[in-house]
Amino acid sequence: MKSPLSQPLPAEGKESTNTGLLKLELIASGINLGEGLPSPLTNPFGLIHLILPEGVSVSVQQASDKQQTPFTLLHHGKRFFLNFSGKETPVQWVPPLKCYHKKTRSGILISDILTVHSGLIAVHPKGPCRFGLSGLACRYCGSSRELSNHPPFSKQDLIEAIQTVLKETSCDVVHLSSGHVETEDGGIVWLTPWVTEIRKHIDILISLDLAPPKSNSWIDQSYAMGVDAVYYDLGDFAPHQVTGNKKSEEDKKRYLETIEYAARIFPKGAVLSHLVIGLEPMGDTQKGIDLLVERGVVPLLVYFPPSPHSPLSERWKMKPEEVTPLYTHLFERLVQVKNTPHWVHQQDVLLTPLEGRFFSEKSAGFHLALKKFYETGFGRKVRRSMIGIRRRLRVKHHPAGYR
Amino acid sequence: MSNTTPRDTGNPMNIEIDTRPLPIVILSRWWRFPVYLLLGWILYHSYFTPPPSGLSVEGFRSLVVFLICLILWVFHLLPLAITGLFALVAPPLMGVLSAKQAFSFFGSEPVFFILGVLILAAALLKSGLSSRIALFLLRQSGHSPKRLIFQILLTASLLSFIMSEHAVAAMMLPLVVVISKALEFVPKGGSYGRLLFLAMAWGCVVGGIATMLGGGRVPLAVGIMQEAGHTPITFIEWTLTVIPIVILLFFSAYLVLTRFFKIDVESVYEADRIISERVRELGRIRLEEQFLLVLTMGAILAWIFWGTKIGMATISILVVVLLFMFKVVDWKALEENVEWGIVLMYGGAIGLSSIVSSTGASRWLVETYVIPHITSPWMLIGLIAILTMVLTEAVSNSAVVAMLLPISLSFAGSFHLDPKVIVCLIASASGLNYTLPMSTPAIALAYSSRYLRVKEVVLAGLAMTSLSWIFLMLTAKFWWPILGIQIP
Numbered sequence: 001m002k003s004p005l006s007q008p009l010p011a012e013g014k015e016s017t018n019t020g021l022l023k024l025e026l027i028a029s030g031i032n033l034g035e036g037l038p039s040p041l042t043n044p045f046g047l048i049h050l051i052l053p054e055g056v057s058v059s060v061q062q063a064s065d066k067q068q069t070p071f072t073l074l075h076h077g078k079r080f081f082l083n084f085s086g087k088e089t090p091v092q093w094v095p096p097l098k099c100y101h102k103k104t105r106s107g108i109l110i111s112d113i114l115t116v117h118s119g120l121i122a123v124h125p126k127g128p129c130r131f132g133l134s135g136l137a138c139r140y141c142g143s144s145r146e147l148s149n150h151p152p153f154s155k156q157d158l159i160e161a162i163q164t165v166l167k168e169t170s171c172d173v174v175h176l177s178s179g180h181v182e183t184e185d186g187g188i189v190w191l192t193p194w195v196t197e198i199r200k201h202i203d204i205l206i207s208l209d210l211a212p213p214k215s216n217s218w219i220d221q222s223y224a225m226g227v228d229a230v231y232y233d234l235g236d237f238a239p240h241q242v243t244g245n246k247k248s249e250e251d252k253k254r255y256l257e258t259i260e261y262a263a264r265i266f267p268k269g270a271v272l273s274h275l276v277i278g279l280e281p282m283g284d285t286q287k288g289i290d291l292l293v294e295r296g297v298v299p300l301l302v303y304f305p306p307s308p309h310s311p312l313s314e315r316w317k318m319k320p321e322e323v324t325p326l327y328t329h330l331f332e333r334l335v336q337v338k339n340t341p342h343w344v345h346q347q348d349v350l351l352t353p354l355e356g357r358f359f360s361e362k363s364a365g366f367h368l369a370l371k372k373f374y375e376t377g378f379g380r381k382v383r384r385s386m387i388g389i390r391r392r393l394r395v396k397h398h399p400a401g402y403r
Numbered sequence: 404m405s406n407t408t409p410r411d412t413g414n415p416m417n418i419e420i421d422t423r424p425l426p427i428v429i430l431s432r433w434w435r436f437p438v439y440l441l442l443g444w445i446l447y448h449s450y451f452t453p454p455p456s457g458l459s460v461e462g463f464r465s466l467v468v469f470l471i472c473l474i475l476w477v478f479h480l481l482p483l484a485i486t487g488l489f490a491l492v493a494p495p496l497m498g499v500l501s502a503k504q505a506f507s508f509f510g511s512e513p514v515f516f517i518l519g520v521l522i523l524a525a526a527l528l529k530s531g532l533s534s535r536i537a538l539f540l541l542r543q544s545g546h547s548p549k550r551l552i553f554q555i556l557l558t559a560s561l562l563s564f565i566m567s568e569h570a571v572a573a574m575m576l577p578l579v580v581v582i583s584k585a586l587e588f589v590p591k592g593g594s595y596g597r598l599l600f601l602a603m604a605w606g607c608v609v610g611g612i613a614t615m616l617g618g619g620r621v622p623l624a625v626g627i628m629q630e631a632g633h634t635p636i637t638f639i640e641w642t643l644t645v646i647p648i649v650i651l652l653f654f655s656a657y658l659v660l661t662r663f664f665k666i667d668v669e670s671v672y673e674a675d676r677i678i679s680e681r682v683r684e685l686g687r688i689r690l691e692e693q694f695l696l697v698l699t700m701g702a703i704l705a706w707i708f709w710g711t712k713i714g715m716a717t718i719s720i721l722v723v724v725l726l727f728m729f730k731v732v733d734w735k736a737l738e739e740n741v742e743w744g745i746v747l748m749y750g751g752a753i754g755l756s757s758i759v760s761s762t763g764a765s766r767w768l769v770e771t772y773v774i775p776h777i778t779s780p781w782m783l784i785g786l787i788a789i790l791t792m793v794l795t796e797a798v799s800n801s802a803v804v805a806m807l808l809p810i811s812l813s814f815a816g817s818f819h820l821d822p823k824v825i826v827c828l829i830a831s832a833s834g835l836n837y838t839l840p841m842s843t844p845a846i847a848l849a850y851s852s853r854y855l856r857v858k859e860v861v862l863a864g865l866a867m868t869s870l871s872w873i874f875l876m877l878t879a880k881f882w883w884p885i886l887g888i889q890i891p
């Protein structure tokens with residue numbers, strides 16, 4: 001493999017920066033700040049939002065003293081550049097949302113309610129989850145366990161906050177986390193009033209982060225009530241064993257059945273699972289990817305360096321260029337099984353499955369065209385309508401006592 | 404549906420997700436729209452098409468509306484009641500008659516008779532009197548499994564003499580479920596469990612034809628007859644006409660049930676215990692129930708003796724007024740228990756059939772297409788009975804009456820038949836269905852217990868249908884002439 005930052009794009013065949021790799025490097029090692037940058041430069045969670053070549057979105061942290069990063073953000077006139085290895089690559093800087101500093105009518109700061117990741121609004125009404133607490137710096141809900149410890153807010157606050165965000169920027173999805181409660185329903189009961197309230201007031205897609213429920217009927221119910229995508233994480237029996245609690249074979253079987261069932265109920269590509277990479281041998285992760293893809297699930301490969309004080313940081317061995325084959329494998333497998341790699345089409349804290357195209361010889365033309373269409377105002381409307389029509393067709397409500 | 408997601412008891416919302424390929428789902432959900440368009444086009448097109456020779460413009464258009472309503476009723480493209488309403492508005496829209504005339508059909512006497520009967524049945528159900536009667540009839544089976552079957556059959560039949568058969572089935576189902584549980588039967592388990600449910604359903608079917616109170620189809624038939632200008636059949640006349648069929652079918656049902664299904668229990672002691680327990684729980688008969696009992700008996704006597712003089716509907720509405728005067732039931736409880744939609748359906752059906760016959764459309768249809776192929780009145784009667792019985796297995800009883808009677812009444816004149824023959828034939832045959840769940844609510848409720856499987860019921864059902872046809876023919880041949888209903 002060539003130097004990470006001068007790896008040729010397979011499609012172009014000429015020496016240039018590989019945007020996928022660049023994104024991974026930036027997530028892993030952060031960025032130094034040059035002179036004369038505007039202020040405020042970061043969002044309230046300390047993330048700098050940049051658009052890399054080919055419209056790839058990334059949120060980067062300022063490099064800490066411990067981190068050695070080759071990247072420096074520079075500002076000449078009105079333009080921004082990334083300087084690395086003596087080369088300057090033009091990038092776009094997206095100013096932090098002003099509305100983060102606004103408050104709802106009940107006085108809650110919007111940044112205490114949600115985080116916006118280019119098109120995805122992340123909300124965690126229940127509080128930080130296993131990820132947030134594990135020391136992995138999951139950045140959806142504010143990148144640290146401290147920040148995901150928000151003050152309680154009401155449904156009304158959430159609606160106001162989302163509406164305020166939508167006035168300032170366009171977003172496709174509201175992503176709610178159940179905090180991975182291990183209840184019979186997987187957390188859906190707790191989230192139901194939140195979903196209902198959003199559905200009632202705002203025309204937007206809704207995805208949920210849930211634990212696998214004990215009975216499939218909860219999956220039916222999630223879909224019927226208006227949830228558009230679900231994330232069921234591999235949890236404790238993932239090949240990488242993030243938290244080390246081994247679950248029984250029975251639990252594992254049940255989990256796999258659940259996600260397989262969910263993939264039959266939800267639209268293609270809308271059942272997802274985070275898969276943390278970089279902590280275990282590649283072969284194991286690849287098995288995890290195959291396990292999910294075979295069952296119709298789209299894995300989202302999470303490459304987050306653990307915070308330095310976490311015991312997991314000991315196990316953090318993989319460099320970005322070493323993990324790229326996993327992204328290639330994921331993208332190619334999804335294309336092969338005709339699943340949709342673009343349900344999450346913009347994600348600035350991780351490399352999306354479609355961004356695996358940067359390491360693959362396979363053409364992503366169709367999926368890219370679709371992604372571009374869905375990023376237009378009209379495309380967003382079409383996508384929401386199609387998802388809505390599918391639900392109308394597939395869900396049958398029976399009168400009480402039907403069973 | 405095999406490809407829908409499995410039902411799961413944990414789901415509180417009664418949801419089912421259809422996971423079949425999307426084109427199939429679209430077809431199954433939206434096939435109605437192209438059909439609506441087609442029917443709309445037929446209506447529009449027929450408005451500008453000249454009628455065939457021998458038929459008036461109004462006759463032609465009313466025939467088209469009739470055909471469209473038939474399609475809507477048979478394929479359940481709209482709820483029965485809504486098709487009934489459509490049947491009222493379509494003729495004025497097509498210029499067959501004025502809106503005022505069309506809506507006046509809705510005020511016809513049989514519609515109000517049915518309304519009163521439905522309210523009385525709801526009151527019997529709500530007050531618990533019907534359960535009391537059922538339990539009284541079911542008591543003391545002497546632990547004999549055969550006797551219990553006989554009693555269930557008898558109870559359902561007798562109750563269907565005074566209440567619509569679907570109300571009886573709805574009332575008896577929980578009781579039979581409790582009995583089968585007490586005997587430790589599970590769905591798909593022993594055959595005696597199936598027998599219990601089928602006895603209840605067939606009891607309702609057989610008893611349901613005995614009086615005009617067993618369902619809406621007889622009043623509907625009488626209404627159609629009246630609107631076509633014939634002297635209507637009275638309450639007692641009807642019962643006298645069909646009672647031999649009811650008695651013969653009752654015993655046949657018992658024999659068929661006990662022959663076709665194995666009795667795989669020795670004693671039904673537990674069922675007896677449960678029934679006695681229920682009777683004890685009911686306590687003494689309340690004053691309201693006593694009043695209701697007297698009122699129901701009084702109403703039946705009034706229908707028998709003064710039905711013609713003061714009008715069937717007058718009596719039935721009077722009964723309703725008395726119910727409220729003496730506060731036997733309250734309106735809220737009734738609102739939930741009366742099938743209001745049925746009343747709308749009947750109003751529309753009676754109106755439409757009257758339009759079809761008054762415009763000469765039914766006569767034209769029969770003279771042009773049927774009479775040339777029918778050689779004798781008996782051939783006609785036999786065929787009508789078969790057609791009605793086949794249709795009624797797949798379509799609701801009242802829809803069959805609305806569909807077949809207006810046209811068939813036109814045969815009567817052509818073959819010098821008493822119109823009562825046609826009315827009695829269709830109104831009774833349309834109630835004799837034994838196999839399919841869509842035929843009548845009583846059968847559907849028996850299936851809802853999940854004890855029955857269509858395959859198992861088919862043979863026994865077929866035997867009952869054949870016997871029904873034979874008994875109907877024998878009654879027409881030997882009994883009806885005694886009552887003065889002659890068949891040439």
Ligand code: SF4
Pocket residue numbers: 122124127128129130131132133138139140141142148177179209
């Ligand atoms: S997984 Fe969700 S709740 Fe957990 S830390 Fe990340 S964003 Fe927050």
